[in-house]
Amino acid sequence: MPSWLYDDAYFEGQRVKKKYLEAYDGACLEDAIRGTPVRSDIGECYLIESSTDFSLSKIDRDNARNALMSNLRLLRGIGAGTEQKLRKAGYSDIESLLGHRRWHDEAKRFLSIVDSGDACRIQQELWHWLPKSHPLNLNITAFTEVERLVALDIETMGLFSRPIILFGAAFTSGDKIVTRQYLARDIDEEAAAISLFTALVENNPLVSYNGRAFDVPYINQRRWYYDLGGDIENVHFDMLPFARRFMKSKTPDARLTTIEKYLFGQERLDDVPGALVPEFYEEYLRTHNPGPLVPIVEHNRNDLVSLVRLFSKFCEDCNGGH
DNA sequence: GGTGTGCGGTAGCATCTACC
DNA sequence: GGTAGATGCTACCGCACACC
Numbered sequence: 001m002p003s004w005l006y007d008d009a010y011f012e013g014q015r016v017k018k019k020y021l022e023a024y025d026g027a028c029l030e031d032a033i034r035g036t037p038v039r040s041d042i043g044e045c046y047l048i049e050s051s052t053d054f055s056l057s058k059i060d061r062d063n064a065r066n067a068l069m070s071n072l073r074l075l076r077g078i079g080a081g082t083e084q085k086l087r088k089a090g091y092s093d094i095e096s097l098l099g100h101r102r103w104h105d106e107a108k109r110f111l112s113i114v115d116s117g118d119a120c121r122i123q124q125e126l127w128h129w130l131p132k133s134h135p136l137n138l139n140i141t142a143f144t145e146v147e148r149l150v151a152l153d154i155e156t157m158g159l160f161s162r163p164i165i166l167f168g169a170a171f172t173s174g175d176k177i178v179t180r181q182y183l184a185r186d187i188d189e190e191a192a193a194i195s196l197f198t199a200l201v202e203n204n205p206l207v208s209y210n211g212r213a214f215d216v217p218y219i220n221q222r223r224w225y226y227d228l229g230g231d232i233e234n235v236h237f238d239m240l241p242f243a244r245r246f247m248k249s250k251t252p253d254a255r256l257t258t259i260e261k262y263l264f265g266q267e268r269l270d271d272v273p274g275a276l277v278p279e280f281y282e283e284y285l286r287t288h289n290p291g292p293l294v295p296i297v298e299h300n301r302n303d304l305v306s307l308v309r310l311f312s313k314f315c316e317d318c319n320g321g322h
Numbered sequence: 323g324g325t326g327t328g329c330g331g332t333a334g335c336a337t338c339t340a341c342c
Numbered sequence: 343g344g345t346a347g348a349t350g351c352t353a354c355c356g357c358a359c360a361c362c
Contacts, residue, residue: 077330077357131348156342160344164342213346214341240340241348255340274342275343 020291043192064142133241
């Protein structure tokens with residue numbers, strides 16, 4: 001038993017594993033998980049697709065621009081005290097500072113960045129002056145094509161330099177969340193899965209949960225391992241800092257399943273604790289019983305859908321002026 | 323021009339927590 | 343279990359401004 005896992009989570013995991021091993025005894029993978037083999041130029045893996053009804057909330061671009069412009073502290077040299085003085089003197093937004101002797105240049109520079117519409121540049125600028133958890137950061141989504149936004153989540157054999165066994169991506173299409181999961185049915189299929197997954201997310205804005213610190217660097221590291229070329233460096237909205245800030249006054253526990261339960265009232269049945277994913281997968285490799293893969297795929301799909309819903313919820317709050 | 327004050331920026335540190 | 347990043351705190355530096 002892993003020492004960093006609570007007893008009850010471990011024993012619940014064992015119960016789930018046993019249940020699925022029994023349920024799928026003698027079954028083949030195709031019976032347990034509906035999907036299709038897909039090929040890239042370096043091999044094959046298994047693709048699982050599904051969809052859920054959902055309508056995504058978006059932030060209006062004019063509203064987003066106004067929200068950014070109304071925060072004088074986004075200019076270098078303006079802190080709480082200066083902001084207060086400027087407001088008293090009648091400077092209500094950054095555009096009005098174009099007429100200010102001292103702040104004209106900084107205001108002009110900031111305006112040119114926002115009006116370039118380049119989400120990457122705007123994000124870098126905001127990260128310089130605001131904590132990454134600041135809700136104002138979400139306004140940058142208005143400068144991206146929300147239809148191209150991809151939520152991502154991976155399942156791995158450990159926390160560092162171990163194979164990735166499942167790559168999950170979710171995007172919206174009309175009034176649906178579409179999930180696409182690339183499963184490595186064997187470690188040998190990891191490279192093909194990476195290649196197909198990165199082709200899907202390439203150049204799209206990303207949404208993740210702790211993905212800036214975990215998923216993306218991990219994928220990049222595996223890409224280098226297989227000599228598959230450069231890093232994924234897309235515009236990236238990591239929901240973890242926003243969730244931490246949101247949950248701060250309620251509980252220090254900011255795991256995705258906790259916030260999902262809090263916001264959407266959903267309790268997951270037969271979920272795999274993340275720390276047991278490697279054990280479940282090894283059980284599948286050892287026995288060829290696809291049962292343990294079923295809750296892994298389901299856990300990943302739930303995470304993806306939750307991520308999109310969480311993103312949408314926070315955008316909705318932004319529109320409401322929070 | 324010299325000096326003092328206030329404010330903003332930054333660096334360093336400890337602690338915590340998410341991911342599998 | 344390793345790693346990266348956020349947060350909160352403190353201390354210090356540098357700049358702008360007001361005053362003499």
